Amino acid sequence: MAKALAVKHKPKKNYRLLLMVFPFMLIVLLFNYVPIFGWIYSVYDYIPGVPLFECDFLGLDYFKLIFTDANVLRTLKNTAIFAVINIVLTPLPMLFAIMLNEIKNGAARKFIQTFTTLPNFISWVIIFSLAFGLFSTDGMLTQAMVNLGITDEAKSVLSSKESVYWFQTFLAQWKTLGWNAIIYLAAIAGIDQEQYEAAKVDGAGYFRCAIHVTLPAMLETYVVLFILNVGNFLNTGYEQYMLFKNSVTAPNIEVLDLYVYRIGLENMDYSYGVAISIIKSVVSIALVVFANLVAKKIRGNTVI
Amino acid sequence: MKKEKIKTSPSRKIFQVFNYLLMLGITLICIYPFWYIVIYTFSEGSLVDVNPPVLLPRGFSLANYKDIFELNGFFHSLFISVMRTVIGTVLSVLCCSFLGYLFTKEEMPCRKILYRFLIMTMYINGGMISTYIVIKSYGLLNNFWVYILPMLISAYNIVLIKTYVEQLPQSLEESARLDGAGYLTVFVKIILPLSKPIIATIAVFVAVGHWNSWFDNHIYTRGDENLMTLQYLLYNYLNEAQRLADQIKNASANMAGISDMMSSISPKGVRMTITVLASLPIFLVYPFMQKYFVKGIMVGAVKG
Numbered sequence: 341m342a343k344a345l346a347v348k349h350k351p352k353k354n355y356r357l358l359l360m361v362f363p364f365m366l367i368v369l370l371f372n373y374v375p376i377f378g379w380i381y382s383v384y385d386y387i388p389g390v391p392l393f394e395c396d397f398l399g400l401d402y403f404k405l406i407f408t409d410a411n412v413l414r415t416l417k418n419t420a421i422f423a424v425i426n427i428v429l430t431p432l433p434m435l436f437a438i439m440l441n442e443i444k445n446g447a448a449r450k451f452i453q454t455f456t457t458l459p460n461f462i463s464w465v466i467i468f469s470l471a472f473g474l475f476s477t478d479g480m481l482t483q484a485m486v487n488l489g490i491t492d493e494a495k496s497v498l499s500s501k502e503s504v505y506w507f508q509t510f511l512a513q514w515k516t517l518g519w520n521a522i523i524y525l526a527a528i529a530g531i532d533q534e535q536y537e538a539a540k541v542d543g544a545g546y547f548r549c550a551i552h553v554t555l556p557a558m559l560e561t562y563v564v565l566f567i568l569n570v571g572n573f574l575n576t577g578y579e580q581y582m583l584f585k586n587s588v589t590a591p592n593i594e595v596l597d598l599y600v601y602r603i604g605l606e607n608m609d610y611s612y613g614v615a616i617s618i619i620k621s622v623v624s625i626a627l628v629v630f631a632n633l634v635a636k637k638i639r640g641n642t643v644i
Numbered sequence: 645m646k647k648e649k650i651k652t653s654p655s656r657k658i659f660q661v662f663n664y665l666l667m668l669g670i671t672l673i674c675i676y677p678f679w680y681i682v683i684y685t686f687s688e689g690s691l692v693d694v695n696p697p698v699l700l701p702r703g704f705s706l707a708n709y710k711d712i713f714e715l716n717g718f719f720h721s722l723f724i725s726v727m728r729t730v731i732g733t734v735l736s737v738l739c740c741s742f743l744g745y746l747f748t749k750e751e752m753p754c755r756k757i758l759y760r761f762l763i764m765t766m767y768i769n770g771g772m773i774s775t776y777i778v779i780k781s782y783g784l785l786n787n788f789w790v791y792i793l794p795m796l797i798s799a800y801n802i803v804l805i806k807t808y809v810e811q812l813p814q815s816l817e818e819s820a821r822l823d824g825a826g827y828l829t830v831f832v833k834i835i836l837p838l839s840k841p842i843i844a845t846i847a848v849f850v851a852v853g854h855w856n857s858w859f860d861n862h863i864y865t866r867g868d869e870n871l872m873t874l875q876y877l878l879y880n881y882l883n884e885a886q887r888l889a890d891q892i893k894n895a896s897a898n899m900a901g902i903s904d905m906m907s908s909i910s911p912k913g914v915r916m917t918i919t920v921l922a923s924l925p926i927f928l929v930y931p932f933m934q935k936y937f938v939k940g941i942m943v944g945a946v947k948g
Contacts, residue, residue, distance in 0.1 A: 357749055360827065365758060367797055371775075373765075375777075376774070377770075479696070499890070605863055621771060
């Protein structure tokens with residue numbers, strides 16, 4: 341009865357609903373769409389305080405500048421290095437999940453899972469502070485290295501240009517490994533136990549069970565996440581790199597996002613900053629859409 | 645079926661031992677940095693300056709915590725952090741769930757277009773610089789609401805809620821509607837109570853995001869010390885310390901200037917203590933909320 345009524349009411353539009361949605365849509369418009377119109381700043385030589393249309397019109401000059409700017413090339417290279425390392429390391433959470441699944445003691449397993457997931461919810465500022473406490477020149481680990489005679493002088497990894505890539509990768513893995521493993525643990529939990537029984541009947545040991553039953557069950561999740569990672573190639577974020585940037589690490593740690601921040605908000609060169617981020621947005625939207633299409637082909641539905 | 649014990653081969657045993665050690669090792673690496681700052685803050689300042697603690701505090705002193713309570717601005721920034729977390733989470737969860745509910749109403753005119761308008765924000769945004777210019781032009785610089793408004797409506801969370809509400813039984817709502825209840829009444833009296841699990845999940849994520857964020861403080865409200873959040877207070881102390889380390893490295897020439905800075909800078913203990921206090925809420929909340937955190941990634945994955 342109720343259902344029939346609902347069906348009958350369906351075509352009748354209720355304009356009060358539009359009124360209720362309106363304030364929320366206004367907020368979306370103001371904070372998500374108006375900034376996109378701000379892209380127009382990139383074709384003017386915008387000076388803060390001067391009305392936009394009184395500024396010099398430059399056309400595509402800033403966009404041409406991008407292709408000759410050595411800093412764009414350098415920060416793009418850094419972005420690519422971090423992205424490639426990330427992509428190469430995508431199997432880690434899966435491996436971690438398989439290994440964790442082999443811990444059969446429930447309490448130990450819970451303990452490990454809880455504490456490896458926790459860092460994901462800790463802010464980068466706090467992580468920076470932890471790293472500073474341990475790795476700065478007078479930090480615990482740096483001092484310990486000297487005391488144990490591993491290094492001659494206290495040299496901080498935080499101010500080493502050469503260590504940037506592996507050290508930042510280590511920190512990012514420290515933060516996210518346990519969290520990223522959860523989705524694989526769920527995939528393992530979803531495996532039909534009969535598959536294991538069948539494999540065992542066929543004479544497979546633990547190791548072969550892992551290879552032939554556990555691994556294939558996770559492969560789809562893995563492929564989808566891998567493709568999404570590729571799609572997010574340029575979106576490395578900036579929080580981590582901004583915090584760990586200092587005069588020594590700067591050349592290697594500055595990623596494209598961070599460069600945009602420096603140009604736009606530190607040097608106040610709004611127009612050029614906007615121009616770089618437009619190019620970045622266009623390329624990364626294309627990448628994400630492409631990745632999404634590929635993932636859709638594999639999984640049969642969209643990922644994002 | 646009874647678990648058929650596979651013959652525990654020696655190689656299997658070796659693997660188990662190795663696996664336990666590896667997992668516990670990873671867990672220790674995740675916990676130790678936190679443990680280190682805790683023992684540092686409870687140590688006697690004069691003892692740990694040159695010789696950092698390793699496993700247990702050196703001496704025992706509450707001086708660091710006493711200093712913090714006398715530290716200018718600490719309580720105020722704590723207050724701001726708590727306020728933004730509470731207000732931001734409550735408002736965002738209410739807005740997103742109400743909007744998610746409204747979007748399940750087929751009688752809404754232009755529902756599909758409006759919904760797409762919302763979903764698009766997950767893919768494109770204006771970028772950091774144009775968002776900054778726009779927020780500046782709204783007069784939101786150095787305004788508390790800049791913490792709340794841009795994060796108020798999250799398309800992703802709305803998708804999660806809409807999907808959840810859609811699979812709730814329709815009959816309750818319909819009978820309430822027949823009794824003359826409006827959308828708002830139905831939302832408050834029926835939808836909210838029924839959607840508790842998904843709302844709790846989302847609330848946890850939004851709250852952690854608010855508590856951890858510092859970058860909006862850095863770019864939008866740097867000019868007003870009264871709006872400083874705890875994370876940003878910590879960021880400032882760390883930045884000071886990092887600059888000092890930089891200068892010591894770069895210029896041994898101007899020693900006088902450096903020792904001037906040394907004496908004006910906050911002691912390491914203060915930094916560490918703020919770090920402990922800023923991570924404390926996450927540690928306190930996490931054990932109770934872990935199931936929601938895990939659920940969060942699962943709904944995301946299933947919804948996809």
